[in-house]
Amino acid sequence: MVKEIGVVGLGLMGSSIACCLLCAGHHVVGIESKEENGTSALHRIKILLEDLALKEKLTEPAHQILGRLEISTLLSRMATMELVLESIDEEISVKHQLLAALETCVAETTIIGSNTSSIAISELQQHMQHPERLIGIHWGEPAHISRFMEVILGKKSQAVYAEKILSMAVKWGKEPVYIKKDIQGFVANRLMYAMFREAFYLLENGYASMEDIDRACQNDMGLWMGFLGPFRYMDLTGVAAYAKAAEELFPQLNNQSVLPSTFQNGQDLHGQHFYSYTKKEKIHWEKMFLDYSSEIMELTSRYKERAKEI
Ligand SMILES: NC(=O)c1ccc[n+]([C@@H]2O[C@H](COP(=O)([O-])OP(=O)(O)OC[C@H]3O[C@@H](n4cnc5c(N)ncnc54)[C@H](O)[C@@H]3O)[C@@H](O)[C@H]2O)c1
Numbered sequence: 001m002v003k004e005i006g007v008v009g010l011g012l013m014g015s016s017i018a019c020c021l022l023c024a025g026h027h028v029v030g031i032e033s034k035e036e037n038g039t040s041a042l043h044r045i046k047i048l049l050e051d052l053a054l055k056e057k058l059t060e061p062a063h064q065i066l067g068r069l070e071i072s073t074l075l076s077r078m079a080t081m082e083l084v085l086e087s088i089d090e091e092i093s094v095k096h097q098l099l100a101a102l103e104t105c106v107a108e109t110t111i112i113g114s115n116t117s118s119i120a121i122s123e124l125q126q127h128m129q130h131p132e133r134l135i136g137i138h139w140g141e142p143a144h145i146s147r148f149m150e151v152i153l154g155k156k157s158q159a160v161y162a163e164k165i166l167s168m169a170v171k172w173g174k175e176p177v178y179i180k181k182d183i184q185g186f187v188a189n190r191l192m193y194a195m196f197r198e199a200f201y202l203l204e205n206g207y208a209s210m211e212d213i214d215r216a217c218q219n220d221m222g223l224w225m226g227f228l229g230p231f232r233y234m235d236l237t238g239v240a241a242y243a244k245a246a247e248e249l250f251p252q253l254n255n256q257s258v259l260p261s262t263f264q265n266g267q268d269l270h271g272q273h274f275y276s277y278t279k280k281e282k283i284h285w286e287k288m289f290l291d292y293s294s295e296i297m298e299l300t301s302r303y304k305e306r307a308k309e310i
Helices: 012-023 035-054 062-066 075-080 092-105 121-125 159-171 188-204 210-219 230-237 239-252 279-308
Strands: 004-008 027-031 069-072 083-086 111-114 134-139 149-153 177-179
Touching: 004 012, 004 075, 012 027, 012 035, 012 062, 012 134, 027 075, 035 062, 035 069, 075 092, 083 092, 092 111, 092 121, 111 159, 121 134, 134 159, 149 159, 188 210, 230 239
Parallel strands: 004 027, 004 083, 027 069, 083 111, 111 134, 149 177
Antiparallel strands: 134 149
16 A cells, blocks of 8 residues: 655645545645645644544544644655645646646656646646656545545546556545546536536526525435436436426526626635625534535445445
């Protein structure tokens, strides 16, 4: 087993990825661009571990797990890693820059995983000296709880590297999806953004409020999505009816490619929210989301076990 794993970028996702790997028994060396970002990440990872301890999800004391974490600002610390995961800003030029810098310090066979959500892996492979070892390893937030993972081959990736990740992913508690042909957005984000686009269309054209659109999702798709995918759901509820409705509805769905104006088009979006919150309310929602994620995982695990018995 790979003992030590590098994680570059310890923001929202990098922190929960590091937490997941630490809990799975790995030593993790996290790289942040500034020391203060590293300190915030350490604080976040500590909170995530304490939360897991409270929920009795840890097999060893939180401080022992945290003892396997090292945080540094020096990319050269990646030199001895067999696997490095990048989870830095979603900017193609920034990712290209990091990949070039990484390749100067890691071995030729070090697997590099990118957590990009929307950039094609083949795009990231351009300009790389050893593009065959770049694999898309797309995590879901919260990465230390979610079963979600997509493992993606770019045009130049070698399958043997992806296969190594697929077997490690199971030990990280994931049910990985293997995407053998690179496509921007992969599977989950293509599905999710199709829904987001329609949500903006309905909102901006006055068909329903934000609250009502959110409520419709929670109570309709939210009821089955944790257990069934679209195809199983259609099987169980009548394929013929969906074929009829799809014929009517597909031509009616929004397919615009411009950014919805609700995103405050052209402005700095950092800190934008769709609802308004006090700082305390925001923390409360984030905590509830963590708790909910853990509970829904327990519930779906039970039904996944039952499905295996069929
Ligand atoms: N947020 C999500 O739910 C989510 C889900 C799946 C994938 N992703 C992807 O994960 C990546 C990170 O997203 P995030 O939400 O964690 O962003 P974030 O802004 O919270 O974190 C990015 C971190 O990377 C650090 N960073 C930037 N350049 C660096 C460098 N050269 N070296 C070291 N550290 C550097 C920043 O300081 C920051 O802490 C993105 O590619 C994003 O698309 C995010």
